[in-house]
Amino acid sequence: xxxxxxxxxxxxxxxxHNREQLQNDAASxxxxxxxxxxxxxxxxxxxxxFVLDQVDPRRVGHKALGVNLSDLAAMGARPVGAFVSLLxxxxxxxxxxxxxxxxxxxLSQRCRCPILGGDTxxxxxxxxxxxxxxxxxxxxxPWKRSGLIAGDLLFVTGDLGGSICGHHLDFEPRxxxxxxxxxxxxxxxxxxxxxxxxxxxxxxxTASQCGIEFDEHTIPVSAAARxxxxxxxxNPLKAALEDGEDFELLFAIPPDQVDELVRCWPFETRLTKxxxxxxxxxxxxxxxxxxSVPLEARGYEHKRTL
Amino acid sequence: xxxxxxxxxxxxxxxxHNREQLQNDAASxxxxxxxxxxxxxxxxxxxxxFVLDQVDPRRVGHKALGVNLSDLAAMGARPVGAFVSLLxxxxxxxxxxxxxxxxxxxLSQRCRCPILGGDTxxxxxxxxxxxxxxxxxxxxxPWKRSGLIAGDLLFVTGDLGGSICGHHLDFEPRxxxxxxxxxxxxxxxxxxxxxxxxxxxxxxxTASQCGIEFDEHTIPVSAAARxxxxxxxxNPLKAALEDGEDFELLFAIPPDQVDELVRCWPFETRLTKxxxxxxxxxxxxxxxxxxSVPLEARGYEHKRTL
Numbered sequence: 001x002x003x004x005x006x007x008x009x010x011x012x013x014x015x016x017h018n019r020e021q022l023q024n025d026a027a028s029x030x031x032x033x034x035x036x037x038x039x040x041x042x043x044x045x046x047x048x049x050f051v052l053d054q055v056d057p058r059r060v061g062h063k064a065l066g067v068n069l070s071d072l073a074a075m076g077a078r079p080v081g082a083f084v085s086l087l088x089x090x091x092x093x094x095x096x097x098x099x100x101x102x103x104x105x106x107l108s109q110r111c112r113c114p115i116l117g118g119d120t121x122x123x124x125x126x127x128x129x130x131x132x133x134x135x136x137x138x139x140x141x142p143w144k145r146s147g148l149i150a151g152d153l154l155f156v157t158g159d160l161g162g163s164i165c166g167h168h169l170d171f172e173p174r175x176x177x178x179x180x181x182x183x184x185x186x187x188x189x190x191x192x193x194x195x196x197x198x199x200x201x202x203x204x205x206t207a208s209q210c211g212i213e214f215d216e217h218t219i220p221v222s223a224a225a226r227x228x229x230x231x232x233x234x235n236p237l238k239a240a241l242e243d244g245e246d247f248e249l250l251f252a253i254p255p256d257q258v259d260e261l262v263r264c265w266p267f268e269t270r271l272t273k274x275x276x277x278x279x280x281x282x283x284x285x286x287x288x289x290x291x292s293v294p295l296e297a298r299g300y301e302h303k304r305t306l
Numbered sequence: 307x308x309x310x311x312x313x314x315x316x317x318x319x320x321x322x323h324n325r326e327q328l329q330n331d332a333a334s335x336x337x338x339x340x341x342x343x344x345x346x347x348x349x350x351x352x353x354x355x356f357v358l359d360q361v362d363p364r365r366v367g368h369k370a371l372g373v374n375l376s377d378l379a380a381m382g383a384r385p386v387g388a389f390v391s392l393l394x395x396x397x398x399x400x401x402x403x404x405x406x407x408x409x410x411x412x413l414s415q416r417c418r419c420p421i422l423g424g425d426t427x428x429x430x431x432x433x434x435x436x437x438x439x440x441x442x443x444x445x446x447x448p449w450k451r452s453g454l455i456a457g458d459l460l461f462v463t464g465d466l467g468g469s470i471c472g473h474h475l476d477f478e479p480r481x482x483x484x485x486x487x488x489x490x491x492x493x494x495x496x497x498x499x500x501x502x503x504x505x506x507x508x509x510x511x512t513a514s515q516c517g518i519e520f521d522e523h524t525i526p527v528s529a530a531a532r533x534x535x536x537x538x539x540x541n542p543l544k545a546a547l548e549d550g551e552d553f554e555l556l557f558a559i560p561p562d563q564v565d566e567l568v569r570c571w572p573f574e575t576r577l578t579k580x581x582x583x584x585x586x587x588x589x590x591x592x593x594x595x596x597x598s599v600p601l602e603a604r605g606y607e608h609k610r611t612l
Binding site: 027037041042043047085116117119121123130 | 335343345346347348349351354387391392393422423424427429430432436438440
C-alpha cells in the first residue's frame, strides 16, 4: 500500500520527469487547472496477502477492491471507478474469477465505484489480483498525512488490532465516513491505518514535522485483539497499536470542530478521539497515570519493500 | 489486452451498475460533462508474455508500459501518467526492479507518460507486472473500433508479422502518430493490432457492422516475417495477417483526406494504405489477380480468455 516503489524510483533513478505531487498512498494527477484525479493501485497475491486454500475467494475479491477504496477514503476522494486485473491459476479459472467478482461487486455497489475495465489472464502460477481505483478530489482540499498542525485533535474510526482473525479480509473501507467528513469538517490530515496505528501515526507525525500523543485509555481495542491476547497471553493494547491491516481512518481536525463532529456523527462505525498534536516529535502514549511515554513506531510491515 | 473480463462480467453477472461506455481496449470515464478520462490496464507475467530467463528485463519493462500506451494510442488519447505494480521473484528483486524501470523510463519520457505511482511486492512466484495508464481524450471524438463507415479507407503503421523475433518486446507504441492524426485528420475508427491484422480487423468490421477488404499486394510484411518464413518454409503474408503483438495502429479515414495524409505524414514510421470499407460483412483479401476472397479471422489469442 505504500508508495515505496515511487520513493525508490525517485531515490534510485533519474526521476526528473516524475515530480507529480504524491499524497498518502495515492497519487494526485492534475487533470486540468483546479481539477484533480486521485489514483491508487494495489496488487495482492496468494500466499502473501491471503491464502486461497483457506478462504472464500469472495473475501479475496472484497479485499482486493477494499484496500484501494481505503486509500481513496484516506484522501477524502469520491470513487469514480476501478480496473481489475486477474492472473488466474490453472484449476477452474472461470469459477474462481466469478467468485472473486461476486465478492467485489457488493462493495463496488455500496461505495459507488463501478468496475469499468480490466485484464484477465491464466497462467501456471498462483492467483494475483491488481486493482487500480480512480477518485475525484477537489484540488483545493486533498487530504494529506502531512497536514497536522498545532492544536489538532486525532480521531480514529472503528476498532483496532487482531485483523488477522478475519478483519483483514472483511473490513469496510471508510468511504462514506470520509465523504461526510469532507463535506462537513475541516480535515487537516488523514491516512488509512494499514500497517498499524503506531507505525502509521509515526509517518503522519514525521510528514507533519510534529509529534502525536495518544491517550492509552481511549485506544479502541477490537474484540479480536482482546480474544487473541487472552489465548496467547498477549497484550491487546499492543495488538491495537501494532497489528496491520485495520484499514480504519486516522484523521485530524481543529479543536473547535470536535464537539460538532461528535454530536453529528451519523454512522454506526465507532468514532474515537484518541490523541492530539504535540510539538515534541515522535509518537507518545499518555498512560493512565498521566505520564507520557515514547511509543516505538512498530507495526506490520506487510510487504517486503525494496 | 482485450476487455474479455468486462464482457464476461457483463454477460455473467448482474452488472447493472456497470454501464460506462467501453471503447477499444480502454475504458472511457466521463470525468465531468464534456471531459473524458481514458484508462487502460494490462498485466503481463513471466512464462506467459515473456520468458525472463531469456530476455533483458529492460525489454520486459518497455513492453509492460508499451502495451498500455498502444491502447491509449488506439483511442487517440494523450498519455497523462502510468501506475506500475510489481510482484518480484525472490532472487535479487531490487536489481530486477531497477532493470525493469530502466527499460520503462525512456519510453515513459518519449511518450510524456510519467510514472506516478505503484505498488511493489516480493513473493515466491514468478515476475508479474501490471501497468495502468491514464489518458486524456476529448469526449466529442474518442476513437472507437466501431466507427468505420461507407467509403472509408484503411491505413496501418509499421510492418506486420514475425513479432516473436523481438518486435513483441521492442515495439514502439504509436502515441505520436496518433496525436498527429487526432490533431489533423478525421479518424473514423481505430485500434491497435495486438492479436494479428486479420483477427483484429474482423473485430473492427463486426463492431462497425460492415466488412473490410485488404489489398494483398499492399500488406506491409515485416523483414522478420519474411526471414522467419524462409527458414520455416512458411508464408510471410500469412504471418503478417495472423501473427500477434504487432502493436501497430490500424485506422480509417474518409477518402477525401487520403492524399493529404499521405503528403503530410511526418514520421519515419511506415504508413500504408491497406484496404477499404465494404458493404459485404467479414474480411476480404483482394488478390493480385483482382479477385476478392474471404479471409479467416485467425490470429494470435495471446491469452486464455474466460
